[in-house]
Amino acid sequence: MSTTAEETNDKSTREVVAEAGRRRTFAVISHPDAGKSTLTEALALHAAAITSAGAVHGKGERRGVTSDWMEMEQARGISITSAALRIDYADRVLNLLDTPGHADFSEDTYRVLSAVDCAVMLLDSAKGLEAQTLKLFDVCRARRMPVITFVNKWDRPGREPLELLDEVEQRIGLRPTPLNWPVGIAGDFRGLLERDGTTYTRFTRTPGGATRAIEETLTPEEAAGAEGDAWTQAVEELELLGEIGADFDPASFMAGESSPVLFGAALPNFGVSQLLRALVDLAPAPTGPVDARGAERPIGAPFSGQVFKMQANMDKAHRDRMAFVRVSTGRFERGMVLTHAATGRPFATKYTQAVFGSERTTIETAYPGDVIALVNAAALKVGDTLYAGPKVEFPPIPSFAPEHFAVARALDAGRYKQFQRGIAQLDAEGVVQVLTSDVRGEQAPVLAAVGPLQFDVVSHRMAEEFRAPIELAHLDYTLARRTDAASAPTAHSLSGAEVLTRRSDGELLVLVHNKWRLRVIQRDHPELVLEPLLAGGVE
Numbered sequence: 376m377s378t379t380a381e382e383t384n385d386k387s388t389r390e391v392v393a394e395a396g397r398r399r400t401f402a403v404i405s406h407p408d409a410g411k412s413t414l415t416e417a418l419a420l421h422a423a424a425i426t427s428a429g430a431v432h433g434k435g436e437r438r439g440v441t442s443d444w445m446e447m448e449q450a451r452g453i454s455i456t457s458a459a460l461r462i463d464y465a466d467r468v469l470n471l472l473d474t475p476g477h478a479d480f481s482e483d484t485y486r487v488l489s490a491v492d493c494a495v496m497l498l499d500s501a502k503g504l505e506a507q508t509l510k511l512f513d514v515c516r517a518r519r520m521p522v523i524t525f526v527n528k529w530d531r532p533g534r535e536p537l538e539l540l541d542e543v544e545q546r547i548g549l550r551p552t553p554l555n556w557p558v559g560i561a562g563d564f565r566g567l568l569e570r571d572g573t574t575y576t577r578f579t580r581t582p583g584g585a586t587r588a589i590e591e592t593l594t595p596e597e598a599a600g601a602e603g604d605a606w607t608q609a610v611e612e613l614e615l616l617g618e619i620g621a622d623f624d625p626a627s628f629m630a631g632e633s634s635p636v637l638f639g640a641a642l643p644n645f646g647v648s649q650l651l652r653a654l655v656d657l658a659p660a661p662t663g664p665v666d667a668r669g670a671e672r673p674i675g676a677p678f679s680g681q682v683f684k685m686q687a688n689m690d691k692a693h694r695d696r697m698a699f700v701r702v703s704t705g706r707f708e709r710g711m712v713l714t715h716a717a718t719g720r721p722f723a724t725k726y727t728q729a730v731f732g733s734e735r736t737t738i739e740t741a742y743p744g745d746v747i748a749l750v751n752a753a754a755l756k757v758g759d760t761l762y763a764g765p766k767v768e769f770p771p772i773p774s775f776a777p778e779h780f781a782v783a784r785a786l787d788a789g790r791y792k793q794f795q796r797g798i799a800q801l802d803a804e805g806v807v808q809v810l811t812s813d814v815r816g817e818q819a820p821v822l823a824a825v826g827p828l829q830f831d832v833v834s835h836r837m838a839e840e841f842r843a844p845i846e847l848a849h850l851d852y853t854l855a856r857r858t859d860a861a862s863a864p865t866a867h868s869l870s871g872a873e874v875l876t877r878r879s880d881g882e883l884l885v886l887v888h889n890k891w892r893l894r895v896i897q898r899d900h901p902e903l904v905l906e907p908l909l910a911g912g913v914e
């Protein structure tokens with residue numbers, strides 16, 4: 376019996392659905408120093424994806440490993456590159472997307488969250504919720520994304536577990552449902568007791584500071600004898616958790632209302648296998664995305680994907696531009712010719728890579744939830760859709776509330792044309808948001824960013840790539856609010872130099888110095904429309 380085209384189709388759809396079902400695509404949201412790099416290594420180490428911790432990008436090694444695509448990146452010793460790490464574990468493919476963070480912050484950090492299905496919120500046991508974590512959590516919340524919480528550094532002195540959970544619930548309204556519980560206080564960590572109350576894993580530091588703690592499993596009776604009061608206290612706290620109903624609840628987890636919590640210590644690699652299990656068992660697999668018209672596209676439909684990040688100049692000699700695409704539906708095969716939805720033009724995918732840190736490997740196939748990097752992608756921009764088969768276009772990735780503003784001017788007036796072209800290109804790529812105000816006109820656009828690092832990228836690329844060096848004058852605004860045409864005259868009359876600006880997508884934005892000033896404006900002009908921008912800074 377010969378196979379019909381329909382049967383082949385069925386088979387390939389089934390394969391895509393099965394492969395998508397094995398994917399777990401997530402990012403870690405945390406404040407600098409909470410241990411994200413260490414946790415990334417620990418996860419990879421545990422899953423045996425790499426052979427020794429530190430091989431990926433430990434802080435100590437980071438300077439050596441830093442990709443060399445941009446001098447600025449090297450000068451700062453940090454990685455501006457956002458990339459994906461694939462971890463194969465328990466018949467699942469975990470795609471960990473890096474959220475570039477550190478002290479500097481950029482829109483890229485936020486955009487990565489539009490390409491994942493779940494987030495791991497990493498907290499330092501001594502610090503709890505910190506500023507950057509809160510900002511990133513806001514984006515997860517706006518997307519109703521499931522969040523798993525990992526309380527790190529339990530091997531060091533820190534806060535009480537109940538107090539930490541209370542902080543999470545009170546400050547961000549996320550209901551914590553612990554999956555395990557620490558025995559022994561932070562700093563005198565004895566081990567982890569699973570919520571079932573019967574599985575206890577004892578923590579023993581390996582002598583000589585090896586990277587992996589010894590995990591020893593004891594029965595409750597053995598544990599009670601070995602840990603004494605610490606055990607009794609943990610058991611009592613577990614009972615309390617049961618009484619207050621802090622049990623894992625799949626529906627509210629999926630809605631981003633409750634969060635399973637795990638305790639551990641990434642550095643000695645303790646409690647990390649439990650996090651891997653939680654990702655495998657609880658994190659959602661990719662589902663069929665919704666297109667710009669609001670229709671759901673089945674996961675097994677022909678290939679489609681969306682650009683969530685652009686990266687330029689990775690290779691100085693080629694000035695190439697790389698687009699990071701999350702596969703939304705179907706099977707990707709290298710060499711496929713795709714259609715770029717925005718222009719209807721074909722896009723060849725001969726050079727397609729999987730990227731992590733400075734390492735690039737050629738990728739042959741990818742499935743929903745995977746990230747592919749397309750080389751020579753100068754025609755693409757953040758939010759663009761690529762597809763095979765019938766046309767599809769996904770809704771744009773929202774731009775985030777900027778908190779930093781600066782006026783840009785061409786240093787050399789004779790190069791104004793190059794200046795304009797460069798600014799327009801960086802705007803289209805989503806490197807910064809470009810605003811114009813009547814006060815200064817188009818000669819001196821206001822650049823708006825989520826983090827100051829974005830300005831450095833603009834300065835660097837304007838000088839190196841467009842040969843139009845710029846001068847940036849920082850402005851004293853910290854907030855942007857959306858207004859409408861009817862409110863424009865009132866907004867114009869407010870004091871402050873730019874105040875009313877127009878973003879390149881046509882939105883009218885009122886720039887405000889700070890939230891106190893905002894309150895005064897709102898009080899004096901109750902009729903003025905001032906809406907917060909979607910998903911952005913904590914204000």
Ligand code: GDP
Pocket residue numbers: 405406407408409410411412413414434527528529530531639640641642643
């Ligand atoms: P990142 O900035 O979030 O990527 O943080 P790093 O992974 O670079 O970690 C910051 C510091 O905390 C480093 O010195 C780590 O060695 C340390 N650290 C991370 N996790 C742990 C942990 O579980 N226990 C202890 N004691 N230190 C940790």
